[in-house]
Amino acid sequence: MGSIYTVAQVNSYIKNMFTQDYLLHSLSVRGEVSNCKYHPSGHIYFTLKDKLGVMSCIMFSGNRRGLSFSLTEGMQVIVTGRVDVYERDGRYQLYANTIKRDGMGELYEQYIRLKEELEEQGLFAPEYKKPLPAMPRKVGVVTASTGAAIRDIISVAKGRDPYVEIYLYPAIVQGDAAPESICKGIKLIEKQNVDVIIVGRGGGSLEDLWAFNDRDVAQAIFDCSIPIISAVGHETDTTISDLVADVRAETPTAAAALATIDRRELDRTLKEYEARLLRGITRQLDRCREDIRNRQTILAAKSSKNRILSYRHRAMLIEERLRDDINKAIDDRKNRLALISSGLNGVSPVLKLSQGYSYTETADGKCVNSIKRVVNGDDIRIHVVDGVIDAKVTGCDNG
Numbered sequence: 001m002g003s004i005y006t007v008a009q010v011n012s013y014i015k016n017m018f019t020q021d022y023l024l025h026s027l028s029v030r031g032e033v034s035n036c037k038y039h040p041s042g043h044i045y046f047t048l049k050d051k052l053g054v055m056s057c058i059m060f061s062g063n064r065r066g067l068s069f070s071l072t073e074g075m076q077v078i079v080t081g082r083v084d085v086y087e088r089d090g091r092y093q094l095y096a097n098t099i100k101r102d103g104m105g106e107l108y109e110q111y112i113r114l115k116e117e118l119e120e121q122g123l124f125a126p127e128y129k130k131p132l133p134a135m136p137r138k139v140g141v142v143t144a145s146t147g148a149a150i151r152d153i154i155s156v157a158k159g160r161d162p163y164v165e166i167y168l169y170p171a172i173v174q175g176d177a178a179p180e181s182i183c184k185g186i187k188l189i190e191k192q193n194v195d196v197i198i199v200g201r202g203g204g205s206l207e208d209l210w211a212f213n214d215r216d217v218a219q220a221i222f223d224c225s226i227p228i229i230s231a232v233g234h235e236t237d238t239t240i241s242d243l244v245a246d247v248r249a250e251t252p253t254a255a256a257a258l259a260t261i262d263r264r265e266l267d268r269t270l271k272e273y274e275a276r277l278l279r280g281i282t283r284q285l286d287r288c289r290e291d292i293r294n295r296q297t298i299l300a301a302k303s304s305k306n307r308i309l310s311y312r313h314r315a316m317l318i319e320e321r322l323r324d325d326i327n328k329a330i331d332d333r334k335n336r337l338a339l340i341s342s343g344l345n346g347v348s349p350v351l352k353l354s355q356g357y358s359y360t361e362t363a364d365g366k367c368v369n370s371i372k373r374v375v376n377g378d379d380i381r382i383h384v385v386d387g388v389i390d391a392k393v394t395g396c397d398n399g
Contacts, residue, residue, distance in 0.1 A: 007090065008087070010090070011085065011087045011088075011090040012087060014085050014090070014092075015084070015085035015087055018083060018084055018085050018092065019084070024082060024083040024084070025082050026080065026081070026082060026097075027080070027081075027082075027083065028078050028079065028080040029048055029055065029078070029079050029080075029094060030050075030076070030077075030078050030102055031048030031049055031050050031055065031076075031077070031079070032048065032049050032050065032074055032075070032076055032077075033046050033047075033048065033071050033072065033073060033074065033075045033076075033077055034046065034047040034048075034049050034054070034073060034074075035047045036071045036072065036073060041061060042060075042061025042064060043058060043059065043060050043061055044058065044059040044064065044071060044096075045057075045058050046058075046059075046071055048077075048079060048094065055093070055094055056091065056092075056093035056094070057079060057081075057093060057094040057095075057096055058093055058094075058095055058096065059081075059095075059096040059097075059099065060095070063096065063097055063098070066098055067098075067099055068108075068111070068112075068238060069101070069238070071099070075101070076101065076102035077099050077100060077101055077102055078099070078100045078101075078102050079094060079096045079098075079099050080096070080097055080098045080099075080100075081094050081095045081096040081097045081098070082094070082095050082097075083095075101206060108206070110213075111206075111213050111240070114213065114215060114218075114240060115240060115243065118215075118218055118240065118243075118244065119243075123218060123219075123222045123243075123244045124243045124244060128222070129246045129247075130226075130227040130246045131227065131246075132196055132227050132229070132246070132247060132258060132259070133195045133196055133227070134261075135261055136164065136194075136195035136196050136259060136260060136261070137163070137164065137165060137195060138164070138165045138167060138192070138193070138194040138195050139157060139164055139165070139166050139167070139194060139195065139196055139197075139198065139259045139260065140166075140167045140168075140169070140189035140190075140192060140194035140196070140197040140198070140226070141153055141166060141167065141168045141169070141189075141197070141198045142169045142171050142182060142185035142186055142189060142197065142198070142199045142200075143168075143170075143171060143173060143198070143199070143200055143201050143252070144170065144171065144172070144173045144201060145168065145170035147201070147202055148202050148252075149200060149201050149202040149231070149252040150168065150252075152251075152252050152253045152256065153166075153198060153252050153253070153255065153256040154166060154256075155256075156253050156256035156257055156260075157256040157259065157260045160256075160257065160260045160261065160262045160263065160264075161260045161261055161262070161263050162263065163263070164260050167189055167192050167194055169184075169185035169188055169189050171184075171185040172211075173200075173201040173211060173212075174201070174204070174208050174211060175211070178211030178214075179211050179214035179216050179217050180216070182199065182211060182212075182214075182217050182220070183216050183217055183220040185199075186199065186220045186221065186224055186228070187220065187224075189226075190224055190225060190226050194226060195226070195227075196226065196227050196228075196229065196259045197224065197226050197227070197228045197229070198228075198229045198231055198249075198252070198255045198256070198259055199212075199221065199228055199229070199230055199231070199232075199241060199245065200212070200229075200230055200231030200232045200233075200241070200249070200252055200255060201231075201232060201233070201252075202233070202252065203233045203234040204233060209232055209233050209239055212230070212232045212239040212240065212241040212242075213239050213240045213241070214240070215240075217240070217241055218240045218241065218244045221241060221244050221245050222244050227246045227247070228245045228246050228247075229245060229246070229247045229248075229249050229255045229258055229259055230242045230244075230245030230247070230248050230249065230255075231248075231249040231250075231251060231252040231254065231255035234250070234251060358382050358383055358384045359382075359383040360380055360381070360382050360383070361380065361381050361383070362374065362378065362379075362380060362381075363378070363379040363380070363381070368380060371396040371397075371398055374393045374396065375393065375396075376393050376394060376395060376396070377392065377393060377394075378392070378393045379391075379392055379393075380392070380393060
């Protein structure tokens with residue numbers, strides 16, 4: 001029995017055989033794209049096939065910068081890269097460095113050269129891009145008069161804005177006469193004073209779309225004073241016209257939507273603004289009314305009539321306070337007088353006389369308050385309550 005090897009050893013041996021074959025280091029393979037998958041990491045996994053076989057392929061994200069188109073099912077391409085073995089699965093595959101459309105290699109090279117040249121001249125610079133008008137009324141269209149593109153543009157534009165005016169220049173969009181026809185259309189539509197111009201056509205092969213990779217067409221778009229929307233082919237197609245135009249639309253349908261306003265949405269927006277404006281006006285009027293009422297209250301309080309009434313009311317209050325103060329003062333005086341009168345009554349001679357007491361004085365009016373003031377034989381006067389008694393001292397008793 002011969003030697004026994006592990007699976008990994010066999011896979012490694014096969015990989016080494018591929019590594020030593022310099023033909024497999026760089027070769028170009030023609031075939032049809034199948035089972036194409038764009039991975040979130042940026043890698044592209046696909047299969048190349050022809051009538052007799054299939055080959056697994058992968059293009060890493062780092063090599064995608066040179067890929068100007070998207071791979072689609074059934075696309076004929078030429079893939080250049082190296083063939084190597086993925087040891088873990090024991091499966092060989094083509095690691096793609098570049099991918100070109102089959103039969104379009106020369107055209108694609110022309111496209112790349114013109115793109116680089118125009119980019120260097122500044123025709124793609126964002127500072128030269130003109131903004132689209134907010135409410136376009138006239139839309140110019142440079143495309144074929146027949147076909148899906150113009151039908152889609154008219155249908156979408158009129159559906160969004162029934163009042164929009166569409167000016168069509170029926171250009172030749174394919175073949176040798178197409179570039180001149182497109183340039184002429186752009187210049188003539190520009191003279192119609194439209195608000196925006198759509199330039200484009202429906203999908204097709206690289207050859208079908210080649211008129212939109214023309215230098216003169218690119219210059220005509222760049223020189224146009226009116227904003228231009230380029231709508232050439234499908235979303236995966238990118239032409240020179242797309243790069244130099246002010247705005248690129250994925251499809252003619254998308255271009256029509258960009259070039260017009262949605263009247264229904266505009267009506268809804270206007271109604272919303274109207275409602276907001278009315279609410280604002282109502283709030284402002286309410287504030288003004290409230291301010292007027294406040295000012296009326298202030299003015300009424302400051303009017304002459306109200307000021308007189310206020311002063312009169314204050315005078316009445318002052319009068320009442322004065323009256324109360326006077327009455328209180330009178331009462332206080334009465335009380336004090338009563339107290340004084342009561343005190344005087346205690347020492348009043350008249351009151352004493354009425355109680356049986358008398359007041360005696362000598363003939364010359366001196367008070368006799370002691371027996372020492374008189375002698376026998378002196379004349380005296382005795383005052384009683386109802387009169388005066390004249391008398392003579394006949395004797396004194398010191399009691």
